[in-house]
Amino acid sequence: MPIYLRPMPAHAEKHAVVLLSGGIDSAVTLAIAQQWGFVCHALTIDYRQRHHAELAAAAAVARQLRCASHKVLALDLRAIGGSALTGETPVPKDRPEAQLAGHIPVTYVPARNLVFLSLAAGFAETLDAADLFVGINAVDYSGYPDCRPEFITSLTGTLNLATRQGTGAGPGSPAGRPWTIHTPLVALNKAQIIARGYELGVNLALTHSCYDPAPGGAACRHCDSCLIRARGFAQAGVADPTRYA
């Protein structure tokens, strides 16, 4: 029986779009959105990431958590390049703690969260939904500029100007209903996120984090993402369910 740490806001019958990558953070974000009473529509972007094992993980998480719908949108970011996650640049391994924070890594995908949240907003408009959920947080920041709260605040204002819903000029949309981008994990570290996931009944064994998995999807144990994940399980004091190569 999960223990709910926060009161559940009244959002009955409100629909939300949740960006679901297949990693721990987005899975826990989805569970929180559901706990808060949102009818959740998961959106996964197949951007031809080298760790495409996360796409299968996203589908498994969406099933386990019984999303109202799950869309996979194809966007071939290999065409623009610029990241170790979509290109041939090697994924760095076993970087020391000091390098995991404060620098933008080669795994940065140019403007990724901006692009993904923009797509989520477009999808939400078709559902008459004004709430988006994204699992950004301080630990995953690790130097990614588009994981900062000030980016989210700015984008919310931009969405209100960019969309039919924000301007309220369209048929079927309440006038000027503003967007909300929910970032329920933003102040949590990985151990806290993992603990929250367990409380909410998320099967974290279904999630995938590794940037450079073996062909069968087993985690490499040495990339930034594996290091942060393993440390999170250790600090949370729970067994790491990750399948390592």
Add this chain to the structure above:
Amino acid sequence: MPIYLRPMPAHAEKHAVVLLSGGIDSAVTLAIAQQWGFVCHALTIDYRQRHHAELAAAAAVARQLRCASHKVLALDLRAIGGSALTGETPVPKDRPEAQLAGHIPVTYVPARNLVFLSLAAGFAETLDAADLFVGINAVDYSGYPDCRPEFITSLTGTLNLATRQGTGAGPGSPAGRPWTIHTPLVALNKAQIIARGYELGVNLALTHSCYDPAPGGAACRHCDSCLIRARGFAQAGVADPTRYA
């Protein structure tokens, strides 16, 4: 010999990404960016629009104007729906003048310009470019919220927070170099844009505007886009090179 109406700013050797749809506006925007001295990289989004004839038009325009590069990025917006341009909803025909402005039409694609400019920024980051060009203007606005200047201003601020370049924290990027989203057509009507295109030597016969073309690409003459285009040529006093069905 074209007559240049504006002085050419000094942008020698600066690279820019130009969103190139294959329509008149983006073609003229590209020509203006080149006149201003930018080394231009065209980006076309194949969003599975029903008027995919514009993809071939974009390629032809990019060749004619000798872009430094031309990328076509695949993004299947049919998956999220919500627009007559990507779905089965009929494209409206022969709408009266009063309806062409001031309402958001069914051809609105949710958050399209936000998504496309976000992708352009991602591409620009890989080129170390900080300038984007997009051919939005008051006539094409026709009720599209994401064609308004206040949207562009807001997005510029968001880009500065979202990207490696804007924050200046990445290797090889000057600290804090801000983004500029150029909208050189924003104050021009369609006739003025067409006149500008002729001055700059753009072969407008290569462009495609129709939302609902015949299988061979010939224009329908009756959709909003055809109506605005035909009126533009008439008002500009130049022969309409459009191939109609």
